[in-house]
Amino acid sequence: MTVLVPVLGDQLSHGLASLTGCDPADTVVLMMEVAEEATHVRHHKAKIALIFSAMRHFAAELQAAGWRVDYVRLDDPDNAGSFTGEIIRASERHSPRLIRVVEPGDWRVEQAMLDWQTFTGCPVEILPDSRFLCSRDEFAGWAAGRKELRMEFFYREMRRRTGLLMDGKDPVGGKWTFDAENRSGPPPGLAGPPLPRLAPNAMTQQVVELVSTRFADHFGSLEHFNWPVTAAEAEQAAEAFLNKRLPTFGQLQDAMVRGQDFLFHAVLSPAINLGLLDPLDLCRRAEAEYRAGRAPLAAVEGFIRQLIGWREYIRGVYWLEMPGLAEDNFLGATRPLPDFYWTGETDMACLADCVRSTRENAYAHHIQRLMVLGNFALLAGIRPQEVADWFLVVYADAFDWVELPNVAGMALFADGGRLASKPYAASGAYIDRMSNYCGSCRYKVKLKAGPDACPFNALYWHFLARNADKLGRNMRLANPYATWRRMSEDKRAEYLASAEDFLGQMKPAEPGWVRHNSD
Ligand code: FAD
Ligand code: DLZ
Ligand code: SF4
Numbered sequence: 001m002t003v004l005v006p007v008l009g010d011q012l013s014h015g016l017a018s019l020t021g022c023d024p025a026d027t028v029v030l031m032m033e034v035a036e037e038a039t040h041v042r043h044h045k046a047k048i049a050l051i052f053s054a055m056r057h058f059a060a061e062l063q064a065a066g067w068r069v070d071y072v073r074l075d076d077p078d079n080a081g082s083f084t085g086e087i088i089r090a091s092e093r094h095s096p097r098l099i100r101v102v103e104p105g106d107w108r109v110e111q112a113m114l115d116w117q118t119f120t121g122c123p124v125e126i127l128p129d130s131r132f133l134c135s136r137d138e139f140a141g142w143a144a145g146r147k148e149l150r151m152e153f154f155y156r157e158m159r160r161r162t163g164l165l166m167d168g169k170d171p172v173g174g175k176w177t178f179d180a181e182n183r184s185g186p187p188p189g190l191a192g193p194p195l196p197r198l199a200p201n202a203m204t205q206q207v208v209e210l211v212s213t214r215f216a217d218h219f220g221s222l223e224h225f226n227w228p229v230t231a232a233e234a235e236q237a238a239e240a241f242l243n244k245r246l247p248t249f250g251q252l253q254d255a256m257v258r259g260q261d262f263l264f265h266a267v268l269s270p271a272i273n274l275g276l277l278d279p280l281d282l283c284r285r286a287e288a289e290y291r292a293g294r295a296p297l298a299a300v301e302g303f304i305r306q307l308i309g310w311r312e313y314i315r316g317v318y319w320l321e322m323p324g325l326a327e328d329n330f331l332g333a334t335r336p337l338p339d340f341y342w343t344g345e346t347d348m349a350c351l352a353d354c355v356r357s358t359r360e361n362a363y364a365h366h367i368q369r370l371m372v373l374g375n376f377a378l379l380a381g382i383r384p385q386e387v388a389d390w391f392l393v394v395y396a397d398a399f400d401w402v403e404l405p406n407v408a409g410m411a412l413f414a415d416g417g418r419l420a421s422k423p424y425a426a427s428g429a430y431i432d433r434m435s436n437y438c439g440s441c442r443y444k445v446k447l448k449a450g451p452d453a454c455p456f457n458a459l460y461w462h463f464l465a466r467n468a469d470k471l472g473r474n475m476r477l478a479n480p481y482a483t484w485r486r487m488s489e490d491k492r493a494e495y496l497a498s499a500e501d502f503l504g505q506m507k508p509a510e511p512g513w514v515r516h517n518s519d
Contacts, residue, residue: 004096004122006030006087008109009037009051010399011102012058013275014065014231017127018100024066030090031059033074036082040108041389041514044220045211046227046362047270047396053200053207053229054274060203061230070094074210084112084119091120099124103136105273106400107322131275132315133158133308139316149317149418152177155309164283164304165290165297172290177305178250178298185434186255192263193244198226198233219342219393219513224360227270227396234271241266242285250299254367256435258349261357265365266303269397272311279307311402317409317419318401326385328408330416331467333381336508341373341390348455349441350431351376362396367434369395374411375426379459380503381466384414389514422476425463428454449498462499465492 005018005027019029033055038048052074059071070093072079072086080086087099099117103126104110110126117124128135134142134154142157143149156176159165165172200208208222228234248264255263271277283304289295318325340346344355354368364373369391377387388407392398409419428445432438438445438454447453464471464484471477484492 001097002094003027004030004087004090004094004099006032006083006090006099006101007058008083008102008104009055010105010274011129012054012231013131013278014061015131016102016275017130018102019067022100024068027068028090028094028096029059029062029067029069030072030086031055031069032072032083032086034072034079034082034086035074038074038215039516041393042215042218042516043392044362044394044396045215045218045222046220046225047398048215048218049204049208049211049222049225050227050229050270050362050396051274052211053204054276056203056207057230074214082112083109084116087116088119091122096122098122100127101125102127102129105129105402107318107326108400131278132312133162133280134312134316136316136319139312140320143316143320148421149313149320150421151309151313154313154316155305158308158312159304162280162283162308164287164308165301173297173301178301179305181250181298183254184251186252186257186436188436190252190255190257190263191260192265193240195226195262195267196236196240198228198236200225200229204229219359220362221360227362228276231276234268234276237271238266238268238277238282238285241268242282242289246286246289246303247295247299250296250302253302254371254434256350256353256365256367256372256431256437258353258435258437258440261361261363261365263365267363270362272307273397273399273402279311283307314405315401317405321405321409321415321418325404325408325415326388328414328416329384330414331381331412331470333412333414334383335381335503335506337377337382337386337390338380338506339509340507342509342513347442348376349443350435350437353437358394362394364395369406370411370424371426371430371434374407375424376456376459378412378423378425379456379463380506381463384408384412386514387412393514416470417474422474423463423471425460426456427460428456431456449494451501453498455499455502458495458498458502461492461495462503465496 003022003026005022007029033052059069062069070090080089099122113126142154208225212222228237245264252264268277272279286300286303290297290300341355344352346352350372354364354372358364388404391407392403405419408414413423432445443454444452445454448457461484464480472481
């Protein structure tokens with residue numbers, strides 16, 4: 001009797017815990033392309049193409065390595081359409097003595113997995129995902145008894161545990177973080193080195209065709225598809241980052257330039273999240289660049305902090321806070337998502353450019369996500385669940401465990417500050433400092449109110465004023481609240497009216513972008 005090992009679309013690692021220790025002669029690996037995963041929210045076309053192509057390539061690699069793979073394609077006429085349906089069908093085909101699977105990255109999928117034993121009558125072993133440094137239990141242990149979960153302290157523990165950038169017990173350079181050196185705006189004419197061009201092979205082209213027909217009405221373009229679909233391609237992308245972009249990564253990490261979609265970012269999150277790259281290995285190689293004198297400490301520390309700090313911490317928070325996190329709405333935001341998040345049709349040059357990059361590439365970099373797309377949703381009071389749905393649909397790297405805490409916690413303060421000590425709210429001045437967007441915008445960033453003023457400016461004060469009961473005692477917002485109180489009644493009224501005018505003319509998105517209207 002065999003062991004059935006289901007491998008999900010974001011578990012494409014040869015060292016996966018469920019495969020380790022299994023005898024290929026006694027094992028069937030099950031991989032399933034299912035409609036439910038592509039349409040429970042209607043993912044960006046490029047994201048579906050990436051996942052299906054990477055799954056098909058991984059299945060071929062497993063077969064070449066001697067594994068028996070049962071691969072269910074989306075267009076299989078008997079496809080049951082869901083993980084659970086396919087597990088039931090596979091159990092009937094293989095009569096396994098055990099189903100051995102690695103925990104998923106999505107609370108929704110884990111709930112389904114917990115029923116597999118009942119549906120199949122076969123024992124189900126759910127293993128921890130050893131691709132993360134910090135297990136769910138370890139994170140819960142770290143968080144226990146802490147009133148506030150601050151990434152900075154967690155990060156120090158991960159540095160000590162991995163020995164990354166450590167001189168004995170002390171951090172290299174005498175400081176844990178060099179973030180203060182990483183906040184430059186863009187010099188004129190700034191452009192990043194081009195990403196390596198990964199020509200889609202026949203397998204990817206077949207998938208792209210399937211997706212363009214079957215998911216024709218999903219958001220996003222397939223024209224610019226350039227994501228690594230194998231570990232070898234991901235390695236090419238990683239090499240290009242380590243050699244060409246890492247040295248400048250830190251300093252220009254927060255910069256935004258119109259039409260420059262990648263700048264000095266890694267653009268590795270989809271490959272990392274699918275399991276095609278090992279984040280710890282990337283960190284060790286980044287450290288080696290510093291030790292060899294090829295990249296400055298601030299850049300390397302910044303990169304390592306994102307991976308062993310933010311990424312691990314975000315995942316820990318997700319499992320600690322679910323399922324409540326998905327419903328959190330501390331600020332009581334109820335406005336519907338405006339249509340320009342989907343169409344890109346807005347006079348706000350910053351938002352239009354971020355939506356364009358998102359549509360073309362299924363990618364926008366961190367500051368675009370946090371300080372333009374997230375910041376606007378925060379200031380305008382968009383309902384967190386609609387914002388989270390949007391982020392989950394549109395990005396190639398978006399899986400619930402990483403998208404939701406970033407959106408609900410970091411961008412929207414919907415968790416009431418368990419993740420961030422204050423909301424990341426900013427007026428147009430921040431965007432102007434960190435980008436070249438405002439020069440080409442029809443709105444004037446220096447104007448504070450009125451039809452030609454940058455909408456972020458009046459919305460910023462509207463946000464603070466309407467949330468004063470919830471945020472007014474936050475020490476980190478003491479200065480802006482003091483400024484607000486010092487303003488004349490007339491000025492305050494002018495800001496509030498200007499923001500109301502802008503909010504009043506926003507058109508809500510058509511229903512159907514996230515879920516089929518009939519669902
Ligand atoms: P770089 O900026 O070059 O960073 C290097 C790596 O660090 C990334 O590849 C990623 O693996 C990791 N990383 C950096 N920041 C974070 C973070 N906050 N959380 C987790 N990992 C991080 N990241 C996702 O992987 N999936 C998401 O769905 C996602 N949604 C986000 C939503 C919002 C509102 C915000 C503010 C951030 C979100 N992020 C998400 C985090 C971050 O924006 C992306 O990881 C990053 O932009 C990916 O591009 P990159 O590989 O070029 O990253
Ligand atoms: C995102 C996604 C999509 C679109 N399709 C599939 C699929 O057909 N089969 C699969 O195994 N995984 C898919 N995924 C990724 C899953 O949604 C992901 O594994 C779970 O959400 C757990 O993180
Ligand atoms: Fe964005 Fe305001 Fe600048 Fe226009 S002026 S690009 S809306 S920040």
